[in-house]
Amino acid sequence: MSSTDHGPEGLPAGGALRVMGSETEYGIHAPSAPGANATYLSSQVIASYAKLTRERLHASPGAGWDYTDETPLRDARGWSVRRTQAHPDLLTDMEPVLTAEGVALAHGPAELELDGDQEPALMNLVLGNGARLYVDHAHPEYSSPEVTNPLDAVAWDAAGDVVVLAAVRVLAGDQERGPINLYKNNTDGKGASYGSHENYLVPRAVPFADLVKGLTPFFVSRQLMCGAGRVGIGQDGRTPGYQISQRADFFEAEVGLETTMRRPIINTRDEPHSVADKYRRLHVIVGDANCSHVANYLKFGTTAMVLSLIEAGACPAVEIHEPVAAMHRLSHDTGLRETVRLLDGRRLTGLELQWVYFEAAAKLAADAGVAAEHGGDGHTAAVLRLWERALTDLESGPDAAAGYVEWAAKQRVLEGYRARDGLAWDDARLGLVDIQWSDVRPERGLAHRLLSKGSLERLVEDVDIARASIDPPADTRAWFRGKSIQRFPANVASASWDSVVFSPPGSYRLQRVPTREPLRGTRALTEALFEEHPSIEGFLTALLGERHT
Amino acid sequence: MAGQEQKSSQSRDEAEDVEPGTPAPAAPQASEATEGVDDLLDEIDGVLESNAEEFVRGFVQKGGQ
Incomplete structure (x- = not known):
């Protein structure tokens, strides 16, 4: 990467422009399986979206998550919590383990075998729009790609509703499992709360x-x-x-x-x-x-x-x-x-x-x-x-x-x-x-009903939200992440906010490309690279030099 | 990636061409909104889950972040 600086100081200061993003944990409800394990249900949502994407692309379901740079125990006040002293909920830098016990609790051992034949309990996806879709504690969570302004924040946050709606539709059509419905709210009204976070x-x-x-x-x-x-x-x-x-x-x-x-x-x-x-x-x-x-x-x-x-x-x-x-x-x-x-x-x-x-x-x-x-x-x-x-x-x-x-x-x-x-x-x-x-289903969700009647104001058209559910924002590193996954789904081994890890064909070595500057990796900076190099070999050579081979 | 540096100024030009964050047209007047409530309720009646008591009792979540 060049040493030229294109940090967030590149955005005009003093106003509403800033690198930002959202995280939404959805409430999850399986009306025909009361008492089902929520982590298991959430993993079904992620797996359903993966299945859909795979069918759409005839390729990999998107990439896994790269945990290398996660530091959830670091405190902004200048210290770290010791791992052994931390509450397990804080350990968000490890792939959560869905135990066989947890799965069995949900649907019984017969289902467990069935699952062995089909999907691993897929917990983590990075999407072609640059977002992350995964299981956080006991909820499916969509973390939007990084954007630079509040209007895009609304669009790529609403895109998450479109993404999980697609999973809800797949599950609704599954005769054996029965429906799983998702709610963009923050409490069950009985003492539990789950978050929608913002990042700046x-x-x-x-x-x-x-x-x-x-x-x-x-x-x-x-x-x-x-x-x-x-x-x-x-x-x-x-x-x-x-x-x-x-x-x-x-x-x-x-x-x-x-x-x-x-x-x-x-x-x-x-x-x-x-x-x-x-x-x-x-x-x-x-x-x-x-x-x-x-x-x-x-x-x-x-x-x-x-x-x-x-x-x-x-x-x-x-x-x-x-x-x-x-x-x-x-x-x-x-x-x-x-x-x-x-x-x-x-x-x-x-x-x-x-x-x-x-x-x-x-x-x-x-x-x-x-x-x-x-x-x-x-x-x-x-x-x-x-x-x-x-x-x-x-x-x-x-x-x-x-x-x-x-x-x-x-x-x-x-x-x-x-x-x-x-x-x-x-x-x-x-x-x-x-x-x-x-409710994320437009025919059921009352906010959706009001939006479609014009009783609730709209800032972003449905067609633009749908586009945001597929394409990354052009003006942050999310563009490089999303386009890498779109163009080379079989060769992106994993990704995170600050890296994309490629698996070059015919090589056992993974190539980790850091993306630590949020305003680099934009369309303006990397589109030519993607257009000039349709093959993964040429792309990686141009990106990394000859050493990847 | 030296070639890409030259495009950064173009990126700024493009940014200026982007439609400003224009909000949608003004809200309906409060009086119209109030008149519309009955319509709204009729519509909502048609999509509400049938057994409110059972649904609300069954909507149990685990805590999250």
């Missing part, structure tokens, strides 16, 4: 303490625009009612390494998946999975802008007293009147807190010259416009924002049922609406 590339030079200070009040109040809505209050939902966020009640700490218990508002996992001296990957675990395009767009766009504020040293000086409790209280108040106390003595509503961030972000973006509708960076103006609109609409009440703020849209439907049928908040039909809201 941040210069290593930004002190982690600044990120904690700047992001905490923002995350406490961001849910007012980005929450997906939830029936039930409290982790197990035992108090009847409706709240703004799916996830808020599951957060119990301010800062920490854990992601599956005592979840912190700021997660300190320090796996850069890039040049570690230059970058950190900020792993955000506090958000809801979004079916609303606008809510998802604001989630990525506004967070990227607040990171720009922190980098520029222009972040508002607000510090919240007891932020965890404040986050819960804001989520529980759909009237949006609840206030939080700042350490300087002021009391602000969640919306007022968001206005403070909005004003600062708008000023920085204007000063940096990225906020103009024409001649700006092409994205920041739209983020600011929607951010301002959401705050303005929410000030006059959730109904004014029910066409695009997800919790408000869901609330409109729930209140409609309550009014029409006189339902109390603990009525099972309202719980059903909450869950089925996020």
Whole structure:
């Protein structure tokens, strides 16, 4: 690789452009196999997608995952947890072992033999669009490819829904197994939560303490625009009612390494998946999975802008007293009147807190010259416009924002049922609406129904989402990863965020190509290489020189 | 990969040609939205799982990240 630098500093600073990506753990439900092992069911989803891809390509199902650079125990505050002291859930750098016992629990020994004939329990795939599809704990997870802006973040996140929908369809057609359905939500309403995470590339030079200070009040109040809505209050939902966020009640700490218990508002996992001296990957675990395009767009766009504020040293000086409790209280108040106390003595509503961030972000973006509708960076103006609109609409009440703020849209439907049928908040039909809201099947998922009726605003057309489920984004290293898998499916042995490992034909040696700069490996930088070298031999020679043979 | 370096400026030009993140048209007015709720409920009635009680009870997840 050349020494010329094309780091994320190559993107215009001060606005909403940034290397980012999403991770979605889907809720999984097999109606005809109650009590089935969730890890086994999840592996069936991955295997079904692999089967589909193989049929489509008549080749390898995509590549396995390269675990070499995974460091889930490294803490951004500067230390590592010892492996032996870590909770097993933190050991995400090892291929999870699906034991025969686990499989047997699900379907009995007869099924186990059948499986031996067919598929290994396939846990991990890298897709031709640059994404990763795998089993995380007890859920299928889609991790989007790296993108550079919030609109692409929405497109390649929604692409994950298309990918898993394809697996759901295959499983629905399997007479023996019965259907497995997937839900883009974050809780079962009975005490379990599973995440939808965001990742943002941040210069290593930004002190982690600044990120904690700047992001905490923002995350406490961001849910007012980005929450997906939830029936039930409290982790197990035992108090009847409706709240703004799916996830808020599951957060119990301010800062920490854990992601599956005592979840912190700021997660300190320090796996850069890039040049570690230059970058950190900020792993955000506090958000809801979004079916609303606008809510998802604001989630990525506004967070990227607040990171720009922190980098520029222009972040508002607000510090919240007891932020965890404040986050819960804001989520529980759909009237949006609840206030939080700042350490300087002021009391602000969640919306007022968001206005403070909005004003600062708008000023920085204007000063940096990225906020103009024409001649700006092409994205920041739209983020600011929607951010301002959401705050303005929410000030006059959730109904004014029910066409695009997800919790408000869901609330409109729930209140409609309550009014029409006189339902109390603990009525099972309202719980059903909450869950089925996020069903990934367009004919069943209520958010999908609203999108297709125009009752929920759309930012990305279905045809573009479908394209994103197949093709990688052009402007990050995901392009090289995805195209390598598309062009040479039989010769990509494995891949990860920062590498593609090739298995040259006729050679026992694997060739690992590092991709540690997220803004290299783009279409602009590597398309010619793919076009000039249709054969894997020529391609690897051009890429690596003669030494691979 | 020296040849590819020359294309980096082209990449920036292309980036400027990309459609800006233009959001969809303005939301329907709140009043229209409210009028549409009955329509919406009728549609949702048609696709809701039949046994709400059983479905909600059966939707049990293991915790994740």
